[in-house]
Amino acid sequence: xxxxxxxxxxxxxxxxxxxxxxxxxxxxxxxxxxxxxxxxxxxxxxxxxxxxxxxxxxxxxxxxxxxxxxxxxxxxxxxxxxxxxxxxxxxxxxxxxxxxxxxxxxxxxxxxxxxxxxxxxxxxxxxxxxxxxxxxxxxxxxxxxxxxxxxxxxxxxxxxxxxxxxxxxxxxxxxxxxxxxxxxxxxxxxxxxxxxxxxxxxxxxxxxxxxxxxxxxxxxxxxxxxxxxxxxxxxxxxxxxxxxxxxxxxxxxxxxxxxxxxxxxxxxxxxxxxxxxxxxxxxxxxxxxxxxxxxxxxxxxxxxxxxxxxxxxxxxxxxxxxxxxxxxxxxxxxxxxxxxxxxxxxxxxxxxxxxxxxxxxxxxxxxxxxxxxxxxxxxxxxxxxxxxxxxxxxxxxxxxxxxxxxxxxxxxxxxxxxxxxxxxxxxxxxxxxxxxxxxxxxxxxxxxxxxxxxxxxxxxxxxxxxxxxxxxxxxxxxxxxxxxxxxxxxxxxxxxxxxxxxxxx
Amino acid sequence: xxxxxxxxxxxxxxxxxxxxxxxxxxxxxxxxxxxxxxxxxxxxxxxxxxxxxxxxxxxxxxxxxxxxxxxxxxxxxxxxxxxxxxxxxxx
Numbered sequence: 001x002x003x004x005x006x007x008x009x010x011x012x013x014x015x016x017x018x019x020x021x022x023x024x025x026x027x028x029x030x031x032x033x034x035x036x037x038x039x040x041x042x043x044x045x046x047x048x049x050x051x052x053x054x055x056x057x058x059x060x061x062x063x064x065x066x067x068x069x070x071x072x073x074x075x076x077x078x079x080x081x082x083x084x085x086x087x088x089x090x091x092x093x094x095x096x097x098x099x100x101x102x103x104x105x106x107x108x109x110x111x112x113x114x115x116x117x118x119x120x121x122x123x124x125x126x127x128x129x130x131x132x133x134x135x136x137x138x139x140x141x142x143x144x145x146x147x148x149x150x151x152x153x154x155x156x157x158x159x160x161x162x163x164x165x166x167x168x169x170x171x172x173x174x175x176x177x178x179x180x181x182x183x184x185x186x187x188x189x190x191x192x193x194x195x196x197x198x199x200x201x202x203x204x205x206x207x208x209x210x211x212x213x214x215x216x217x218x219x220x221x222x223x224x225x226x227x228x229x230x231x232x233x234x235x236x237x238x239x240x241x242x243x244x245x246x247x248x249x250x251x252x253x254x255x256x257x258x259x260x261x262x263x264x265x266x267x268x269x270x271x272x273x274x275x276x277x278x279x280x281x282x283x284x285x286x287x288x289x290x291x292x293x294x295x296x297x298x299x300x301x302x303x304x305x306x307x308x309x310x311x312x313x314x315x316x317x318x319x320x321x322x323x324x325x326x327x328x329x330x331x332x333x334x335x336x337x338x339x340x341x342x343x344x345x346x347x348x349x350x351x352x353x354x355x356x357x358x359x360x361x362x363x364x365x366x367x368x369x370x371x372x373x374x375x376x377x378x379x380x381x382x383x384x385x386x387x388x389x390x391x392x393x394x395x396x397x398x399x400x401x402x403x404x405x406x407x408x409x410x411x412x413x414x415x416x417x418x419x420x421x422x423x424x425x426x427x428x429x430x431x432x433x434x435x436x437x438x439x440x441x442x443x444x445x446x447x448x449x450x451x452x453x454x455x456x457x458x459x460x461x462x463x464x465x466x467x468x469x470x471x472x473x474x475x476x477x478x479x480x481x482x483x484x485x486x487x488x489x490x491x492x493x494x495x496x497x498x499x500x501x502x503x504x505x
Numbered sequence: 506x507x508x509x510x511x512x513x514x515x516x517x518x519x520x521x522x523x524x525x526x527x528x529x530x531x532x533x534x535x536x537x538x539x540x541x542x543x544x545x546x547x548x549x550x551x552x553x554x555x556x557x558x559x560x561x562x563x564x565x566x567x568x569x570x571x572x573x574x575x576x577x578x579x580x581x582x583x584x585x586x587x588x589x590x591x592x593x594x595x596x
Contacts, residue, residue, distance in 0.1 A: 026541055028545055031549070032551075032552045032588070032592060034593060035591060091588075091592060095542065097542055098541065098542055098560060098581075105592075148593075151556065168591045168595045179595075179596060180596070304584070369596075371596055373594065382596070384594050384595070384596040385593075385594050388593070392596070406546070415511055462552055464551070464554075465553060503552070503554060504551075504552065504589075504593060505551040505553075505594075
C-alpha cells in the first residue's frame with residue numbers, strides 16, 4: 001500500500017514534469033516548398049542554361065563558351081522542341097525559437113523522359129547519382145540536390161542576426177552582380193532606421209578540389225592547403241529608412257579571385273574587383289520609384305597575352321545604372337524599367353565591361369549567378385521570376401553579356417481581373433552597350449540592337465496554393481544578329497509557349 | 506490519499522491537454538504562436554496562410570498588441586515574405 005502511494009506521487013510528479021516540458025519545448029518544425037511543372041514549346045529553349053543561339057563551346061564554335069550541352073545554334077529554320085520540365089523545392093526549418101533556427105532547402109529537378117536509374121547519358125561513367133535525373137521510365141534516381149544549409153541566430157542582447165552556411169544572397173543592385181546560393185557568414189544588424197549587413201563568402205576553394213585541367217598550365221603549382229586559391233566575396237551594405245516613403249542605401253562588394261590563370265577572355269584570374277554603389281527606393285503618392293548607380297574598379301592578370309600584344313595585365317573599370325517606376329493605372333499597375341551596364345570594346349587591356357558573377361569552378365565558365373528580374377522578360381534576359389524550372393536560355397544569359405554590356409528598356413502592365421485570375425503583358429528592347437572585337441557575333445553590319453520581346457502571362461488560382469499559368473513570348477531579333485547563322489543567313493526569331501502548374505506551400 | 510493522487514493526475518493530464526485545444530484566436534486575443542512561437546500546438550500553416558494570419562493579427566492593432574509586439578509581428582511578416590521570395594525566385 002505504501003509502495004502504491006509512492007508510485008502515485010511519482011506518477012503525479014512525472015505528469016507535472018511532462019506538462020511543463022511540453023510548453024518549454026516549443027520547438028517548431030516548419031516545412032515549406034513548391035512544385036512547378038512547365039510544358040514548353042520553343043525553337044531555342046532547352047532544359048539547360050546558356051546564351052540563346054550560341055550553341056556549346058567547341059573547337060569550331062568558341063562563342064558558346066559557358067553554355068550547357070544541347071544549347072541550339074542560330075539557324076535560319078529552327079525546329080520547335082517540346083518538353084516537360086519540373087522542379088520541386090522542399091524547405092525544412094528546425095526552429096528552437098524566433099532567435100535560433102536551422103534552415104535547410106532541397107531541390108529535385110527532372111525532365112520527363114530524361115535519364116533514370118543512373119549510369120545513363122550525361123552522367124560521368126560509373127556515376128549513378130546525378131542531379132536533374134529521374135524523369136525516364138522507372139525513375140529510381142538519386143537526384144536530391146542540397147540547396148541551402150544554414151544556421152540563423154540572433155546574438156543575445158543585440159539586434160544582430162547571423163546566418164552561417166550555404167545560403168541565398170542577392171546584391172543591393174537588383175541581382176545584376178550576384179544572385180546565388182553561396183557558403184559564408186552573413187550578419188544583419190538594425191540600428192534604429194538603419195540596417196547594416198556585413199558578410200564574407202567563399203565561392204570557391206580550388207586549392208583542394210582543383211583538377212589537373214585547372215592546373216595544367218602550371219602543374220607544379222598544385223596546392224593541397226585549403227584557403228589559398230580562393231574566390232572570396234565580401235559584402236557590406238547599409239539601408240536607411242529616411243521616412244516611410246524613402247529608403248536609401250549604399251553597398252560595397254569585394255570580389256577577390258586568387259585562383260590561378262584561366263585561359264579565357266571571359267575569365268581573367270587572379271582578379272580583384274571593388275564594387276561600390278548607392279540605391280534608393282521611394283514612393284511619391286501612388287508612384288513607386290527605385291534605382292541604383294554602381295561602379296567596379298580593379299585589376300587582374302591572365303596568362304593569355306592581351307589584345308594589344310603586350311602582356312596579360314588588365315585593369316577593370318565599369319559602371320551600371322538602373323531606374324524603375326511603378327504606378328497604378330486604371331484597373332492595374334503599369335511598370336517600366338531601364339538598365340545600363342557598360343561594355344568593353346575588347347581592343348586593349350582596360351576592360352570596361354560590367355562583371356557579373358558566373359560559375360567558374362576549375363576555371364571553366366558555367367551557369368550565371370546573377371539575375372535581372374525587374375525586366376519580366378522570358379527570352380531577352382535571365383529573369384528568374386519568369387522561369388521557375390531548369391529552362392534558362394536567354395539572349396542575355398548573364399548581364400555581363402559576354403563583355404559587351406547591356407542596355408535594356410522594359411515596360412509592363414499587371415492586372416488582377418478577378419481574385420483568382422491575373423495577367424501581365426510586357427515588352428522589352430535590348431542593345432549591346434559596346435561592340436566587342438573579341439566576342440561580338442555580328443562582324444559586318446555594326447548594329448548593337450539585340451531585339452524586341454513581347455510576352456504575356458495569365459494565371460488562374462485553382463486553389464489558394466495552386467496556380468495554372470500560360471506564358472508566351474516572341475522575340476524579334478535585331479540587326480546585331482543579321483546573317484549570323486552558319487550559312488550566313490538571318491536566324492529565325494525565338495519564341496516560347498509554356499503551360500505551367502505552380503503549387504507553393 | 507489514493508483519491509487525491511488520482512485527482513492530481515487527472516488535473517495534470519488536463520493541464521497538458523489544454524494547449525492542444527487552444528488554437529483558434531478570437532478578435533480580442535493575441536496569437537502567441539505567431540508572436541512568439543508559443544502554444545503552436547500542432548499547427549501546420551502553408552506559407553500563404555501564415556502571411557494572411559500575420560496580416561490579420563497586425564490589423565488588430567494596438568487594441569490587442571503593444572507597439573513593441575506589433576513591430577515584432579511586422580518583422581515576422583517581412584521575414585516570411587522574404588523567405589517566400591527566396592524560395593520561389595532564387596535561381
